[in-house]
Amino acid sequence: xxxxxxxxxxxxxxxxGPADGVPGKPGPHTPSVAxxxxxxxxxxxxxxxxAPESVSPTGQRTxxxxxxxxxxxxxxxxxxxxxxxxxxxxxxxxxxxxxLLQDHHLREKITHFDHVGAPPSGSxxxxxxxxxxxxxxxxxxxxxxxxTAAKVTKAAFLTGEAETPVFVRFSTVLGSRxxxxxxxxxxxxxxxxxxxxxxxxxxxxxIPVFFIQDAVKFPDIIHxxxxxxxxxxxxAQSAHDTFWDFVTLHTEATLPHSRLRSSGGTPITLWNMxxxxxxxxxxxxxxxxxxxxxxxxxxxxxxxxKFHWKPKLGVHSLVWEEAQLINGMDxxxxxxDLADAIEAGAYPEWELGIQTFPxxxxxxxxxxDLLDPTKIVPEELAPVQPVxxxxxxxxxxxxxAETEQVAFHPGHLVPGIDITDDPLLAGRLFSYLDxxxxxxxxxxxxxxxxxxTHAPVNDMHRDGMHQTAVHTGTAPYRPxxxxxxxxxxxxxxxxxxxxxxxxxxxxxxQREAPASFSDHFSxxxxxxxxxxxxxxxxxxAAYTFELGKCYEQAVxxxxxxxxxxxxxxxxxQVATGLGLPAPEATVPLTDAEPSPALSQLGHTxxxxxxxxxxxxxxxxxxxxxxxxxxxxxxxxxxxxxxxxAGGKLDAEGEPVQVQRTFATARSVxxxxxxxxxxxxxxxxxxxxxxxxAGDAGTEATTDPRVLLMLSEAYRHGKAIGGWAGAxxxxxxxxxxxxxxxxxxxxxxxxxxxxxTRLLGEHxxxxxxxxxx
Ligand code: HDD
Numbered sequence: 001x002x003x004x005x006x007x008x009x010x011x012x013x014x015x016x017g018p019a020d021g022v023p024g025k026p027g028p029h030t031p032s033v034a035x036x037x038x039x040x041x042x043x044x045x046x047x048x049x050x051a052p053e054s055v056s057p058t059g060q061r062t063x064x065x066x067x068x069x070x071x072x073x074x075x076x077x078x079x080x081x082x083x084x085x086x087x088x089x090x091x092x093x094x095x096x097x098x099x100l101l102q103d104h105h106l107r108e109k110i111t112h113f114d115h116v117g118a119p120p121s122g123s124x125x126x127x128x129x130x131x132x133x134x135x136x137x138x139x140x141x142x143x144x145x146x147x148t149a150a151k152v153t154k155a156a157f158l159t160g161e162a163e164t165p166v167f168v169r170f171s172t173v174l175g176s177r178x179x180x181x182x183x184x185x186x187x188x189x190x191x192x193x194x195x196x197x198x199x200x201x202x203x204x205x206x207i208p209v210f211f212i213q214d215a216v217k218f219p220d221i222i223h224x225x226x227x228x229x230x231x232x233x234x235x236a237q238s239a240h241d242t243f244w245d246f247v248t249l250h251t252e253a254t255l256p257h258s259r260l261r262s263s264g265g266t267p268i269t270l271w272n273m274x275x276x277x278x279x280x281x282x283x284x285x286x287x288x289x290x291x292x293x294x295x296x297x298x299x300x301x302x303x304x305x306k307f308h309w310k311p312k313l314g315v316h317s318l319v320w321e322e323a324q325l326i327n328g329m330d331x332x333x334x335x336x337d338l339a340d341a342i343e344a345g346a347y348p349e350w351e352l353g354i355q356t357f358p359x360x361x362x363x364x365x366x367x368x369d370l371l372d373p374t375k376i377v378p379e380e381l382a383p384v385q386p387v388x389x390x391x392x393x394x395x396x397x398x399x400x401a402e403t404e405q406v407a408f409h410p411g412h413l414v415p416g417i418d419i420t421d422d423p424l425l426a427g428r429l430f431s432y433l434d435x436x437x438x439x440x441x442x443x444x445x446x447x448x449x450x451x452x453t454h455a456p457v458n459d460m461h462r463d464g465m466h467q468t469a470v471h472t473g474t475a476p477y478r479p480x481x482x483x484x485x486x487x488x489x490x491x492x493x494x495x496x497x498x499x500x501x502x503x504x505x506x507x508x509x510q511r512e513a514p515a516s517f518s519d520h521f522s523x524x525x526x527x528x529x530x531x532x533x534x535x536x537x538x539x540x541a542a543y544t545f546e547l548g549k550c551y552e553q554a555v556x557x558x559x560x561x562x563x564x565x566x567x568x569x570x571x572x573q574v575a576t577g578l579g580l581p582a583p584e585a586t587v588p589l590t591d592a593e594p595s596p597a598l599s600q601l602g603h604t605x606x607x608x609x610x611x612x613x614x615x616x617x618x619x620x621x622x623x624x625x626x627x628x629x630x631x632x633x634x635x636x637x638x639x640x641x642x643x644x645a646g647g648k649l650d651a652e653g654e655p656v657q658v659q660r661t662f663a664t665a666r667s668v669x670x671x672x673x674x675x676x677x678x679x680x681x682x683x684x685x686x687x688x689x690x691x692x693a694g695d696a697g698t699e700a701t702t703d704p705r706v707l708l709m710l711s712e713a714y715r716h717g718k719a720i721g722g723w724a725g726a727x728x729x730x731x732x733x734x735x736x737x738x739x740x741x742x743x744x745x746x747x748x749x750x751x752x753x754x755x756t757r758l759l760g761e762h763x764x765x766x767x768x769x770x771x772x
Pocket of ligand 1 (some may be wrong): 188189204216262289406599
């Protein structure tokens with residue numbers, strides 16, 4: 001891909017010059033390596049930009065409309081023009097205390113953000129799409145507790161035996177509703193438990209750390225990640241200047257003068273550059289509640305916890321080229337995969353687990369700040385204890401009514417589950433309720449079928465847009481005597497939700513983060529050191545790609561500085577790819593003990609649902625194909641027969657149904673590819689038109705689409721095999737005989753047996769440069 005910005009003339013494709021300045025000379029648009037902190041007049045518009053001009057009633061041009069100059073003065077203000085001294089920290093009762101409702105700037109900033117979800121154009125879907133996590137897919141299912149959590153919580157759905165109905169929505173974060181599934185991004189993993197005590201929502205992600213530490217920064221990170229506001233490019237990508245500009249600024253270490261301690265984009269950015277950000281399937285993702293929650297047991301004792309979802313199928317990712325190909329070939333890849341698996345009865349399952357920590361005044365564990373959502377607690381320090389099993393077993397019957405209208409909210413809590421003073425969680429408690437007001441058209445969204453609680457509702461929320469409940473009585477207030485005092489309040493013994501009366505830390509009312517929030521590098525280093533060589537190779541390639549797609553030199557340089565503070569090897573390799581010098585670290589590098597649980601390699605996973613493509617044509621060993629299909633099905637996997645044309649392959653015996661043709665099949669759909677035995681002359685050509693069986697003098701050439709499938713499968717580390725005569729096609733595809741993960745056998749079952757062993761590790765890791 002060209003490095004050139006098609007929108008900029010050559011002379012502004014500069015390394016160090018501005019868009020509207022002299023090439024080579026710093027000008028007003030040259031970003032600085034550090035965040036500018038001295039107030040100065042706004043930068044002039046770029047030469048290629050112009051704002052709409054106002055026209056007088058008589059048609060005279062009156063110059064640019066001043067309203068086009070919002071964000072056009074040196075000092076940042078509220079919408080009412082009051083100057084701000086801090087827009088990076090919520091107002092708290094003490095440094096580690098709860099966020100205050102009186103923080104009107106926080107509420108103004110988040111409210112404005114919440115209500116900008118874009119209405120999709122077109123006839124389908126006429127409500128604003130979610131401002132983040134717009135693209136998603138969902139399923140119904142059930143959660144069965146193991147009863148093991150009773151020690152730490154009284155929440156009935158975590159302790160009792162009854163199955164709790166659930167609705168789970170998976171999503172990407174940045175892309176709009178029509179974007180592709182397999183982009184590099186964090187994935188949402190939101191679960192609604194319809195418990196008898198009220199609804200509990202666990203609104204998590206597939207990455208256990210977050211971009212920022214304080215919710216007041218959420219509009220900033222999302223504005224930086226979303227398409228550039230001038231041209232609305234790029235869609236659903238983080239590989240662009242504004243994203244990297246933001247995440248590489250604002251680290252205390254690189255900005256010693258800044259009072260901005262809370263930001264911390266570095267940990268999640270590293271996760272996002274790892275294979276975690278391109279999952280193979282929603283079914284093979286872990287999920288995390290991210291924040292530390294507080295559980296309360298029947299005796300009132302409290303425990304701090306982090307929630308984890310562990311997929312039964314194992315954690316499994318795509319490789320980057322595969323993800324990019326899928327974006328074009330099947331943008332609905334993840335959505336389709338989830339729906340197909342459920343329809344086929346291969347119900348995905350996740351175990352819910354908790355890490356537990358003593359609820360101490362410090363709210364730390366082994367020196368790790370539990371209120372900082374950019375930090376994990378390694379599983380080796382606090383093992384994940386299983387508490388129940390989630391099974392997704394039904395697809396929605398109406399995408400709009402269920403997947404689109406479902407409204408999650410971290411404030412949907414049940415007795416036994418309470419929150420902590422994590423400042424990111426505090427802002428979420430406001431945002432999710434607020435955002436539904438415009439997305440779902442008013443305050444009564446809880447009455448939509450998918451959002452209705454399974455517990456009896458007895459509220460006094462009268463009237464309002466889309467009210468469908470018919471409240472009775474004449475006294476919707478408390479206290480009242482006219483309705484006989486009804487409804488009454490419950491107490492601890494009658495199932496009330498009572499907040500834990502924890503001590504509030506003392507201190508001033510302030511906008512500041514605790515000092516521990518400014519450690520942005522020790523955990524990224526821990527993550528890096530926990531990766532296997534092949535995972536490191538993928539991370540290096542991802543950074544090289546993403547920073548390489550940035551146009552601004554200063555952004556690339558700052559990106560390298562952040563990497564130098566994580567690990568010199570990572571920095572050097574990426575710098576080499578960018579053709580830039582590698583800077584030295586500006587912070588001491590810690591010798592963080594690696595956490596093997598963070599690596600996706602080194603495990604053997606179940607084979608359920610793995611897809612095996614079987615390539616054949618009418619001259620192939622169809623008996624062998626039938627036997628292999630049956631064996632694949634018996635092993636709980638999915639066989640897909642691929643042939644030159646659709647229909648049935650008729651030979652003696654039962655006809656073989658073709659499921660994919662050479663025109664519709666691409667390697668990305670399969671976890672492994674098998675070439676059916678080719679018993680006769682020309683059969684190993686797999687459908688090539690010029691290779692009629694037995695044609696003397698005609699050189700049989702394998703169909704180029706089969707060759708492409710094989711070479712892609714090989715590059716992407718997939719198991720490949722064939723039986724009796726298939727070797728010629730492998731050879732034609734340039735796949736060396738005896739290469740790792742390439743098997744050949746006398747019979748189909750022999751080849752399948754070997755392939756199956758390889759699939760347990762998901763991929764043939766030795767194929768990647770560093771050899772796993
Ligand atoms: Fe959020 C949606 C996950 C921080 C504001 N978020 C949303 C969804 C998920 C998450 C999975 C999609 C829910 C669905 O499927 O409908 N968000 C997270 C996690 C976070 C997080 C794991 C940090 C630990 N979010 C976060 C902050 C804010 C928001 C700090 C704002 C202050 N999130 C929203 C939102 C959304 C949302 C604007 C968009 C649509 C919706 O809520 O219902 O309110």
